[in-house]
Amino acid sequence: MKLWNHYHTPHSIDQAIALLNQYQGKAKVVAGGTDLIVELREGHHPIQEALIDVTQIPELTRLTTNNNEIYVGAGVTHSQIVKSAVLVARATCLVESCGVVGGPQVRNVGTLGGNVAHALPAGDGTTSLVALDAKAEIIMSGQRRVVPIAEMFRGPGQSLIDSTRDVIIGFRFVLCSDNEATAFKRIMRPQGVALPILGCAIWVRLNPAQTHFEAARVSIAPIGPTPGRAAEVEAILIGQPATDTIIEQAIETALQILKPRTSKYRATGDYRKEMIAVLLRRTLQLAVQRARTGQAVPEGIGME
């Protein structure tokens, strides 16, 4: 069945915005189409007058490092992220989360920007961007803006931007340096829709002696309606010894404050609680180990 009428492939952001304006809400941005085209076919959106393909715009396909900061264009695919040596070494969690999205065919076209714009409470790429404290560069209502990643979401499936009008250009975040590391893990079930029961991304910085947590960012999803950080859990860690005892304390805190819900054909709230403990333990331990050794070999790529 026909799902759209026109297909445009602009080569600049200005052109893309101009096209969107021209269609006045009857066209949508498309990147890999792995969410949008499937949803169009399911009838979640009306037939689009046009699709505006943003994957040929140089600013959206760039992946560039500037000292300790990296810029990942919104149109960079999951596969490109998995293959990026700098991300593997210095933003391992992002590689681990993009590496488990779908299968190779989906990762070869699906983009990080699409993952964020789709705004699922547990989009895997998004979970890691939150732990990396990324900032999104967007064009919203014609204005170029820089928005902290956590502010990109308004509700389940609802992003700050309106993809009939706005464009996510890319993401910026600081890469891990000495004594810093990240990790991502998720729990899946073999039945039903391929969304995680729970995903967890963590960024930690140890002190130079590598004995204590100096800073930590913990992202667990889905917990609320939008992706976000578990500040109370981070607070338990910061300044404390990087030991299993403290990790267990962090878990206890997480179990007290996080109230995961039962979701139909995904998981019971009770199970999710159990998984909070398992995931936090496994992910934190891995992040600490990576921070100490300075070595990071991504785990679970393509299989979890």
Add this chain to the structure above:
Amino acid sequence: MSKLDITVNGQIHHLDIPESRTLAQVLRYDLGLTGTKIGCEEAECGICTVLINGTPVNSCIFPAFKAQGREVQTVEGLAQDDGELHPVQQNFIDHGAVQCGFCTPGLMMTATALLNENSDPDDHAIKVALKDTYCRCTGYASVIAAIKSAASEMRGEGSLPVNEPDVSEPMHAISRSVPPQHVREKVTGAAKYTDDYVFDGMLYARTLRAAYPHARILDINTEQARALPGVVAVLTHANVPGENLHGLVYRDWPVLCSDVVRYMGDGVAIVAAETEDIAAEALKLIEVEYEPLPVVGDPKFAHSHEAPILHPHHPTGNLLKHIKVRHGDIEQGFAQADYIVEREYRTPTVEHAFLEPECSIGIPPGVAGHEKLTILVGSQIPYQDRNQIALALGLPEEKVRVIGTLIGGGFGGKEDITGQIHAAMLAQATGRPVKMLYTRQESLIVHPKRHATIIRMKTGATKDGKLVAVEAELYGDGGAYASLSDKVMTRATTHATGPYVVPNAKIDCYAMYTNNPPSGAFRGFGVTQSAFAVESNMDILAEMIGIDPIEFRRLNAQKVGTTTATGQVLRESVGLLETLSHVEQDMMSADGDFHWAWRDGHKAYAWGLACAYKNTGLGGGAPDRAEAEVEAFEDGSVEVRVASADMGQGLAHVVAQCTAEELKLPYNRVRVLLCDTDLTPNGGPTTASRQTFVSGNAARVTSALLREALTRSAAEFLDVPPETLYYEEGLLRHNGKSVELGQLVGWMKGNGLSSKVRHEYHAPATQPLGTGGDMHFAFSYATQAALVEVDMETGAVKVLKIIAGTDIGRAINPLMLQGQVEGGIVMAMGNCLTESYIVENGVPWTNLFARYKMPSIKHAPEIISHLIEDRVSTGPYGAKGVGEICSINTSPAICNAIYHATGVRIFSLPVDQDALLRAIRAGQTEVYTAWHDVR
């Protein structure tokens, strides 16, 4: 229309096409490259994979204009121009990785991309690359072997040896791993499935489905739809020319509903239009007024007094059929028991998920060279299709021709009528060819599934480990229409003692009408469900008695001389004990010092074991026969014709091998023509694991008759006594003299002699249930052991290894048979661990492929398969059924292993890691909920 410039398989195309096209549409419809298949259009199945600048993508969701200026490679571009196959293609053939072939292009393209990047991939790399490219037939082991071998060949190290199973007494063509028929076409993309056919002036059809699972139809208004430009016909029940009913056993299923709809898949109106889009648009314009009625959502409620009666004409109300087995004296049996276990088991509705959605093309008489109304369809039962089409169209059967195309998987799900009658009606009404292709989402809602069951099973044994009694009550959710419920649930009932000596049995099964999608045939035919209860109870009992579960089964195993619960005395070919000992030997030798269970950190490992048996053939008194025609030609080739279906299981090569054997011909000189009601004699339904036996025998006997005719002629031609002639590689020889088969046929023609023989084979007679005697003419047997890993922190279950012993009488084609076993096992793992078709009060929740996960290559365990060949004297060369036996005991073997690993027993499938973990944490030992209960 806009300009699209793309290079496809090295050829530059400048196309002028709508911008709304997907790449798959451009390839299939604009360029006629139908090797790229469409299985779901959801980016789930991966069979539509093509390479763009070398990178695999799902072409079903890839906008064509995204490929502007790029290079596309499809399966048609793999082989070289001179026809030499790519190593990936050749190795898929050699390693038996092609069954129905519908997934093959996708698997090969994904594999090719992998090999371009990684010249020596290990299992892990292959699994990562192929994780979302599904195959429902092979079980993936052969696919992995084929890719590794292709890699080795491409590295210049030569291909790897094929993992051929050991078999006994190979003959000239029998027990030889010859390549299946059409395999070359399947790997090159030339193979044609129904949707790959197009005809001039062809229309596209769609069906309006019910809006409620149960409702009265008050009014249907098609005026607006009819008025839509491009719509050629809109038909309703009022336009059904003949009887508005079809059905394989009971004729209870309306062609188009007139007064009541009974499930969401019911057809209310059909449309034929110039394009698919117009047909879809027209459906929205049909107005149907309904009065919703109370929904019968489950079989137990269906049996209650409050439930509305769904089929007022059915004499027993919602009770479609009460099936009984009575054997011995049940009370006395339990009185002898020292141990009794009684538990309730639940199995879910399961979807076949064959990768090719249903498609039918109707061609009116006088069009495209067809003299009569012709229907092209990938059907398991062409002759019954013809019968049902003719009745609905009010035509004599001779006025209808059904031509079976290649089938992209069936597994029992393509036995009932889906679009055949509708396509025929629309072709009649419009005078044009009409294609009715179901979307995956429609397929999910419409075709019959595996029965969900509730099974209460009580088993008694003495303290020295002898089974004394089985009492069982089964409820089967038959859904809205009868389909094959009667037969399937009969099999569930008669096999509910398991493959054991059980002197006293009382088994009652209630097959119920509900407002859920109908249930019908599905590989295992009801036995999959009862075996889960039987084999779980066996392990519970073994533990109560304090006896080893293997020993317990050995003590009670059926043997030659055993009387089954239906009163049949087994006279031969009972290979159960041999399957058991082979599997046991392998388990024990695995690590020297055998343990049922062990721990390593937070991982628990354990073995579990289960046995099974499954009848071959229709049985129960149904006349089981097949006709074959065999003809020799002047070019020295022979054609064998039967109207049986090859849905990928390999019937075609079995039939060809039988003919090659009888005439001692090279296999490649035998052609097979299947499934054409005008050209091939009736082979009966492809169901109940019967085709190897029945059609194989038909080919064997008919070929032998042809041999006699040829021998007589050759004797005359060579002027030698007939009994001194022998056949060798296409020659008939006598001492120094010989004649080529082709030359002989030419001589026969010249002398007015026919080189064609037609013969109907009748399988040994059987008796109906309840009359004692032989209910079936053969049984296949199996033992499987599963090694599982359970993550004790998450509850996640992984199957690491399956050891299978399968008694199939004779392995006519060992490699392809092994593929059946591997595929059956992996399909059964889905039944146990991943699959459940969820219906919420009559409304399918599983209306997307994304909501139905079948095992992918990442779930594929190591499979060690032993073929046991306990011949059955009446089978072709001793063979009996193979299609189902390998898919029955996997689930209980896995659940028994989970129990050994965790101490928790699963009573409802599919296994829910959530409930399993909570039980482990709470110290509970029994789990009665499954994935679909997480709400």
